[in-house]
Amino acid sequence: MKNLTKQTKPVKAKEINRTWHLFDANGKILGRLSPEISHFLQGKNKVNYVPYLDMGDYVVVVNARKIAISGKKNKTKIYTNYSGYPGGLRKVSFEKLLNTNPGLIVKNAVSGMLPKNKFRDDRLQRLFIFADENHPYKNKFVK
Numbered sequence: 275m276k277n278l279t280k281q282t283k284p285v286k287a288k289e290i291n292r293t294w295h296l297f298d299a300n301g302k303i304l305g306r307l308s309p310e311i312s313h314f315l316q317g318k319n320k321v322n323y324v325p326y327l328d329m330g331d332y333v334v335v336v337n338a339r340k341i342a343i344s345g346k347k348n349k350t351k352i353y354t355n356y357s358g359y360p361g362g363l364r365k366v367s368f369e370k371l372l373n374t375n376p377g378l379i380v381k382n383a384v385s386g387m388l389p390k391n392k393f394r395d396d397r398l399q400r401l402f403i404f405a406d407e408n409h410p411y412k413n414k415f416v417k
Contacts, residue, residue, distance in 0.1 A: 283322075284324075285322050285324050285327060285329070287327055290317075290327065290328075290329050292330070292331050292332055292400075293331045293332070294331065294332045294333075294334065294411065294414040294415050295314050295331055295332070295333050295334070295415075296334050296336065296415055297310070297311060297333060297334070297335045297336070298335075298336055298337055299335055299336065299337045299338050299340060299341040299380065300336075300337040300340040300341075301340060301342055302341060302342060303341075303342050303343065303344055304341050304342070304343050304379065304380070304383050305343075305344065305383070307335075307341070307380075307383075308380070308383035308384045308386070308387050309387050311333050311335065311380075311384050311387075311401070312384050312387035312388050314330065314331050314333050315330040315331070315333055315384070315388065315397040315398075315400060315401060316329075316330050316388065316389075316393075316397065317329030317330040317331065319331070328393040328396055328397065330393075330397050330400060331400070332400045332402070332411075332414070333400065333401050333402070334402045334403075334404070334409055334411050334414075335377075335380055335401070335402070335403045335404065336404050336406065336407050336409055337404075337405075337406060337407060338376040338377050338379070338380050338403050338404060338405050339372065339376040339405040339406065341372075341376065341379065341380065343368065347368065348368050348369055348372075349368075349369070350368075351367070351368040352365050352366070352367055352368070353365070353366045353367075353368070353371055353378075353379075353382065354366075376403075376405050377403035377404070377405065380403050381398065381401065381403060384398070384401060385398060
């Protein structure tokens with residue numbers, strides 16, 4: 275007798291369809307929004323997801339300047355960057371970074387949620403973050 279169980283078809287890199295997703299960060303908490311964004315960047319929302327291919331979609335985040343953070347972290351959270359040289363430690367507070375470059379806050383949070391593998395840089399290139407509602411990708415979204 276034949277084996278009548280259904281098997282999933284293997285996915286080829288040429289068959290990957292990437293769609294566009296829009297996230298509005300107005301009033302959303304950073305720790306709740308970043309896992310959702312990373313979920314779409316990895317492609318885990320698709321039925322035919324496989325971990326050995328980069329199947330992720332494009333993600334556009336608007337209103338990054340209006341993102342919220344829980345507790346007293348808006349006063350105490352500090353982002354650090356160390357160049358490796360003596361005196362190369364740079365510290366920036368959350369409030370200052372929110373005023374100067376709010377996209378970097380969202381990008382750091384989403385980058386921390388992505389797996390640390392060879393697809394990470396490509397996935398982050400498909401993330402587009404804007405401080406306000408204006409963005410050039412309005413015609414990409416399917417209605």
